[in-house]
Amino acid sequence: MLDLLWLVPTLPLLGSLILMSTPLSRRWVITVGVGSVGLAALLVASILQTYLIMGTDFTYQQTLWHWITLDSLQIDFGLYLDGLSVVMMSVVTGVGFLIHWYSAGYMEGDESYQRFFCYMNLFVAAMLILVLGDSLIFLYLGWEGVGLCSYFLIGFWHQNKENVIAARKAFVVTRVGDTAMIIGLFLLFLQLGDLNIANIVTNASSTFEPGSLLVAICCLLLLGGAVGKSAQLPLQTWLPDAMAGPTPVSALIHAATMVTAGVYLIARMHPLFLMSPQVMHVVAVVGMLTLLIAGATALFQSDIKRILAFSTISQIGYMFLGLGVGAWSASVFHLVTHAFFKALLFMAAGAVILAMHHEQNIFKMGGLRKKLPLEFWSFLIGSAALSALPFTSGFMSKEMILAATWFETDAPYLWWGGLLGAVFTGAYSFRLIFIVFFGPSTNTSVEPISFLMKPALLILCVLSLVGGYFVLPLDGVFETAIASSDEPHHLPVAMEIIAIAAPFVGLLTAAQLYLFRRGTSINQDKEQGRSNAMQEFFFSGWKFDQLYENLIVKPFGWSARVNKNDVIDDIYVGIMNVSRGLHHVLTVLQTGYIRWYVACLTAGTTVLLVLVLSGH
């Protein structure tokens, strides 16, 4: 079964190529578009089964072809299967398939139905290459590939210029990170002479001195790539705007899979990061700050998708926090459960948006609990998992991360930050639910959603609840990390209770404001949302956009405009003008009159004579 591994990314790629090449009827678009990912998911399921039989230490490598062979540079395109890539591959194809299924219904009325599935299939193929690639270069191919598909899909409705601008912003901001990452690859190659991930990991310990500046720089550059893709501080600004894409895209790319690529990268390269404790700490602090900033921002949003976008940034912040304290398995676990419940939330949000005739402002919704029961329950389960309420999948994974931060005694603020973030999470999740699904209902009629969208919601509801009981085969991957710490980590009971209570604090606050005093709070939000400077600050995502606008975008645009005509050319134009001027001066002398020439000749001779004579 394992030798069919190459087929996993190939299936969606083929699907994409078929959709690209010929116009098909709607039925065939669904068959190819959803079917290719479905087949890939089935294949992954059987590979997973084989893998689990082999045991968690098992790894499998499949070389596809030799890409470049130049003196010492040897780069092969190959696939690498271990516990981590099995987990990622399962999430990508599994959740990916559900979202494709749902999209078949969600995009039903769109004229570019085929183009949508073409991009989506291409995305899944690129994402699979990202998680399966055995060298950093092949990974980078997938890495840029998903970025490109993200660009296509954010700007999917390209008639609206704002969508395209958001798409460009997403691509360019992540490319800043990607460029840091590729410089990191150059440095790693220079030091290790290889870009194969397995070789880097084994050779790193003998090449680098633990804690040295060199390894720190390598890790920081890789971290640059990770924060770009995963929308962490300071490159988080693209993700909220990326919500311009169709909602299934937000579910697939900007919640479940692509944005977690940074987490995957760091987890994949964890032996390198373990050699640089300082950078590990940076990762943790980045995660903590991001989760707090994004969580606080989510509290002030009015667009249902932007709330979820900031929530995604915040949850990936938790994953980074976990990575930073060395809780690799916990972070990957949270990645998986987050894929379930955030995909669920986005798809439920998509259903609400469709039902509300493309209305995304939560203040224009209300009392939808009765009208949209499936969406309500999906939201409730998703939000419960998101806020890490007990007995949900999110609880299990977030608890593991928080436990790991508690034992990071050097930096107690990490734990307190995580805890405060949990309060925020509870508050913004249930604020959304209370506003949208409770209170007086609005008069608008509700459109029934397509039957194709429902099964995916139901399955993800189940997964969001029980996903926490999955045992991920990660022991083989992270054994070095586990050996270095004293497993199992468990919080002291008092701290455990505080951790469990935190989201409830947020929940109750939200209930107090938006359930019991609903009218006043919503009016305040509506009226003061833009006028109050502090609320404006939070609403805008802490003014990061304005900061970059003034610091980078405007100066760049200005310098480009000023030099539009290329100052260097002025030198040549100058030379031209000087010679043309001399030409005019000399033409003036050529009058054509004999008397003028004679006069000049006489004058010249006289001057020369004077000069010669006076010289003696």
Next chain:
Amino acid sequence: MTEDTILGSQVTLFSTVILLLVGGLLAWVSESLHRHAPKVIAIVTQIIALYIILGWYPASIPIEDLVSSSQWWAFYQQDWIPRFGIQLLFAVDGLSWLLLILTVLLGIICVIISWTEITKRSGFFHFNLLWTVAGIIGVFTALDLFLFFAFWEIMLIPMYFLIAIWGHENRGYAALKFFLFTQISGLLMLISIVVLAILYQQQFGVFSFNYFDLLKLNIPLDLATWVCLGFLIAFMVKLPALPFHTWLPDAHTEAPTAGSVILAAVLLKTGAYGIIRFVLPIFPEVIPLIAPTVMMIGAVGVIYGAILAFAQTDLKRLVAYTSVSHMGFVLLGVFALNERAMQGAVMQLFAHGFSTAALFILVGGLQERLHTRDMRKMGGFWQLAPKLAVATLFFAIASLGLPGLGNFVAELLVLIGSFPVDPVATIIASIGLVLAAVYSLTMAQRVLFGDVPDYLKSNTKGKFFLPDLYPREKWVMFSMAIALIWLGLFPQPVFHLSQNAVNQVLSAATNAKTTDIASTSFLIQGAGL
């Protein structure tokens, strides 16, 4: 060079050039017979030339073993002006063979895409096109420096006519600028060539312009620096590199589509070829002294070209400045003096050849349809002409260096190869990757997305109208896209083909005759550098 190092001696080397020159004359006179006759003659001539060139490949050797066989595949030598030791010396190795294939392929594409654009004096147009191609083929094969210079001029003059006669609004200015830049820098090269021949006469008793003879020269360093600069500036003007690039935006913008395609895809490559083939091996002592500066010029050029590309509102000018940016990578890679970076530079010659040529064809197509190149008058073309839009987006993405396409392979290798040599220049050039995304996507956004401008509304039906790609254009775009994907996924054959040449150049350039570094730096200062 002895005979046993050559795989074959072929008279076809010389006759290919003759074939194209004669074909050009035929195309010119045939216009009176039929209005399509020049185009047909131009295509047929070039297909025959392509066939001959393909035949030079040593078919008996598997591609992986090329590196262990002889560098030179085919060779032709005959006296021309014996008194000065000037010969008709042609030779082909893997590197020049690759460039020849690129040249003729794009020459054929040029005829196809100008099928309807050129209505005025079609015969003379195709004469000039074929003569330019002939000149370029001569440049890529001539190994007698006098002969090389002759071809250098042959490719310039027909190109001047192409711009000056069939160009756009400001064609006179652009053509003259192109001519003056190339001509003045060519003069520097001519002086350098003559100095080399005289030096050879002083050291060996006879004049020679033969490349293999001149490699044996032992040139005093102060003189070598000047002579080297003569060559280098000529090639840097052609490439173009900062600060000699300013002819290019004008020439590209004003040239007819075929002119821009030949300029961008092939003519610029003669500069890179010249540096690789002549500057590096002939002046090994000078190279280490100038390499850091030249690398930095390349890196800064990447950024500078990218920022200027972003600033443009004229679509064709934008594409022209991306060439400046991309050619910066070539300069960086070549002067890093290692195999990886140089192979990356060679790959860039190809990848840029296809991606930029395709963009020029698309821009030319848009100009033919809209009679404007101003991006402020464009927008929403995805809705009107989806095939054209997909093609534009594809090549825009290729030019931003997306992995999986040829340009990425090139830029990756250049950067990975030059990083150990000069990390600062490499990091500067890497920033170009971000800026490439900025200008490419901004261009896509302005042209392809958003609202359709009102003036495209056709009066009768109130609908927007813009003809999509014609089948002819579609197939050209498709094959160029396939070429880029192929280069991106399976680049190794290109490396196999050019490896011998690259290795030879590198060993000549890095095994410099021993020089005293202290005295050389003194001399360089003395020379005012």
